[in-house]
Amino acid sequence: MNSKQHTVVDSPYGPLTLVASDGVLSGLYMTGQRHRPAEESFGERVPAGEEPFPAVVAQLTAYFAGELTEFTVPVRLEGTEFQRSVWEQLVRIPYGQTWSYGELAARLGKPNASRAVGLANGKNPVGIIVPCHRVIGASGGMTGYGGGIDRKVRLLDFEAGSRA
Structure with missing residues (x-):
């Protein structure tokens, strides 16, 4: 069973929708992004403080502050x-x-x-x-x-x- 949830965080590039599948980041989408899946496919919306999002948000914040150049959060890439x-x-x-x-x-x-x-x-x-x-x-x-x-x-x- 694939359990999905999402949250939305602010960024210098507009709101970012973060999606997790079974507790692992599987999506990061910008507003108006081409090939952005339907909102309904993102699962329940949860606070950004709920796992697995705090580590993702912390790394994105550090990246946007110019303090992080390489992400280490696990990701699940679903595709061919x-x-x-x-x-x-x-x-x-x-x-x-x-x-x-x-x-x-x-x-x-x-x-x-x-x-x-x-x-x-x-x-x-x-x-x-x-x-x-x-x-x-x-x-x-x-x-x-x-x-x-x-x-x-x-x-x-x-x-x-x-x-x-």
Whole structure:
């Protein structure tokens, strides 16, 4: 049985909906995010102080304060085998750096799969913590981001600035 619950927390990028499946973070969604599941699928709404959310909120707070560059909270990534392989690579992109979709595809051993990588990237269920915002177009362009290009640019600028 998959028991789900969720909470909503404020962030510099607007409200974030955190979803847990069986006590493990399985979703982090922004307002208006593309591929955001229906609200009804998030389970019961609980206070942010209820497990497993305090550790997630603490790490997000530290990240937004520029004090945390690598998340350690456990996540459950639910998707196809290919999607999960893409998402597992995303956490390897160093803070404040970017990879292109082609570079990500090459690291997966599928150099011709940059379009498929882009589609999987867009369906990442745990934004920010699994940093899909760190993937850019081959020319350095700000191509697609489920949370919106403006948020992607702001996240990348934030990481670049707090690294300095």
